[in-house]
Amino acid sequence: MSLKPAVSVILTGSGSTRCSGRVEVYHNNSWGTVCDDGWDLNDAEVVCRQLNCGSALEAPRSAHFGAGTGQIWLDHVTCSGNESSLTECQHSGFGSNTCERGQDAAVICSDVIRLAGSGSTRCSGRVEIFHNNIWGTVSDYNWNFNDAEVVCRQLKCGTALENPQFGHFGEATGQIWLSAVTCSGNESSLTECRHSGWGNNYYGHYYDVGVICSGMIRLAGSTRCSGRVEVHHNNSWGTVCDDGWDLNDAEVVCRELNCGSALKVPTSAHFRAGTGKIWLDHVTCSGNESSLTECQHSGFGSNTCERGQDAAVICSDLIRLAGSGSTRCSGRVEIFHNNIWGTISDYNWNLNDAEVVCRQLKCGSALENPQFFHFGWGNNYYGHYYDVGVICSGDKL
Template sequence: NRVSTQWIWNKLLWTSTRCWCLLFRSGSGSTRCSGRVEIYQSNTWGTVCDDNWDLNDSQVVCRQLNCGTALQAPRSARFGAGTGQIWLDNVTCSGNESSLTECQHSGFGSNSCGHGQDAGVICSGEKNLVGSGSTRCSGRVEVYHNNSWGTVCDNGWDVNDAHVVCRQLNCGTALQAPRSAYFGAGTGQIWLDNMGCSWYESSLIECQHSGFGTNYCGHQQDAGVICSGPVRLVGSGSTRCSGRVEFYYGNTWGTVCDNGWDLNDAEVVCRELNCGTALQAPRSAYFGAVGGQIWLDNVTCSGNESSLTQCQHLGFGTYTCGYYQTAGVICSGPIRLVGSGSTPCSGRVEIYHNNSWGTVCDDYWDLNDAAVLCRQLNCGPALQAPRSAHFGAGTGQIWFDNVTCSGNENSLTECQHSAFLSKKCGHDKDAGVICSGEITFR
């Protein structure tokens, strides 16, 4: 059969009697891994109706086409209305089937809809997260190239590279960039090595790398990602730890209304993103207004929840506000105060570096150093610079030692200090701060 050049063949699955074919029609924004779904039956291409069409159904299509993970299950002819036959309706997949035709449906040619309801898919593309303990937003990174999946070597692998993957998978912000086959060693091809992403690329293959198949490592160096999941910070003037709060739900990113939005709510977001302590909870579209979906309103957190979804709210998609009432956060960034007897403005100083929190040694630690930290946390002037693990001894890494600030720096990292990873002291010398208290900006 002749197929028009405006169609893109993705994969052919042969049986003894017929050809089950999946196709994304080009045009209307389709790509190799996104578009209107069409199947080939009885010598004719036809579409799929969107009744009950969901992410499980899309997942089967994406897997069948080696297109990674399903990100969205567009409905209502998002990629344009097809013509001719509508082959499937009321498709119900568990998500584990190897072919769309294995899912429950109304029967070939039996439908109750028009082409205004043609179903589509948006897949992650040639990228997937797999391995031991993996989830939709964390796992070993694998890339599809030259008809086979392969891993990414961890030489040069960092949070910038991981962030590109997280963004591409609609998984929010990169929290960690695990190395050394953290999610287990893969097999077969190693496709990429020496990644050099700037953070802003839309796809991993846009980043600098050694070239497909050129590598200097084994699978014990397979790279992974741990993403924040369905929360991200975006908007005008946003950074990794400040911006308009957006939440991913129902295959769509949406905003959070600022009714009742306060520092406790912001604290949960900052913790979820490994961004330290909440400094401000901006309202009134501080980081810019945007149209589209509003997912949450009247969010009420105690501040101790591990995820924004654990807080009270009106329900997804229920809101009483407009686009100029979107909520935002400004977090302290990679710094936090913790320990026995700690408060938002006093505690053991810990810094987030190289995917883990670590302490600061108290060698030369004084009031000038504490003053920089208190200012960075919007906690007013420094009152004390406690030493000798005043707030209890930490565990794990000790990142800073011999910190020497003038007191005028904007961040502790701007002060002179010994190289990251100090080996000259123990956690019995962990440094702390006691600040005068929170400063609120009006």
């Protein structure tokens, strides 16, 4: 019976760290490099997971960490991103390549931080820290929006939209590493923030914290909820062409950024022209997608645009309609303040108040001003029995 050769992966090279560097594979009793033909974030994600280095932030090519020596073991690596080992991915065969020295693939991983738990994505989930060779969680004592902002920046996931607590993404098991985290919001890593010390925690996993980041989309040139639409793809930010850009497309952007509803869809670089790549063109959304990249488009980087045709959105920002049975123009009224969404109590709430909400959301006139949590409670305690809602004529048009 033949024994399967030992295969391992390390990161090395000039300027490398435990979780960033040139990718090298051990095969046939020697270390060799990986060619960067087709090398992308899915491939890097597998390497980062295999090395317990969190998520992939970048997939540098062209010997970013210096050229390796010896055999070029892998070429044309194609991973789905879910494999447990790089050698499980499709490739052209060990030692079979069309590469030259200087085309070495590399990775930059998030290192000591990752997002996990039920319902998690690359940019939302339970915050976990790698310390002393063990992954552990963060307790919610003092956890706020500034702390979440640092996590999102560290993971190259845009800006923080929410800072959920109380095991929102499920309770972990094992170690709780950090508690009483206090960030200014400008730190480059969560471990640079003040905290109570590693492992100094007296609470259970019920208090595990999470983050929801804006991910691969942002608004530039104006405010948090209005501006030029920019998309992150292939390690760089680029713009969206305004060919066919409409309210359905803008609605998806506003929802993805937790910015309420779309009010306007400015075109022709209303918030100034962007720079870099034009990533998307001919975007066509139904309006129900959870992410702009789920909508139909002509393909990343495929466009017939010129600079100055940048798409933009103006979202309702501080107000949204939510709750059971809600639509774009009917639901529980919620206001964004101090980085938190909250409700309105029904004391004195009348049709005039509802009229203002409907106008602000460009939903026509107020038809009803329901009270007593008509669209469900905003939270699970008694005061929310009095949450108000609106039903606007926009739903009847």
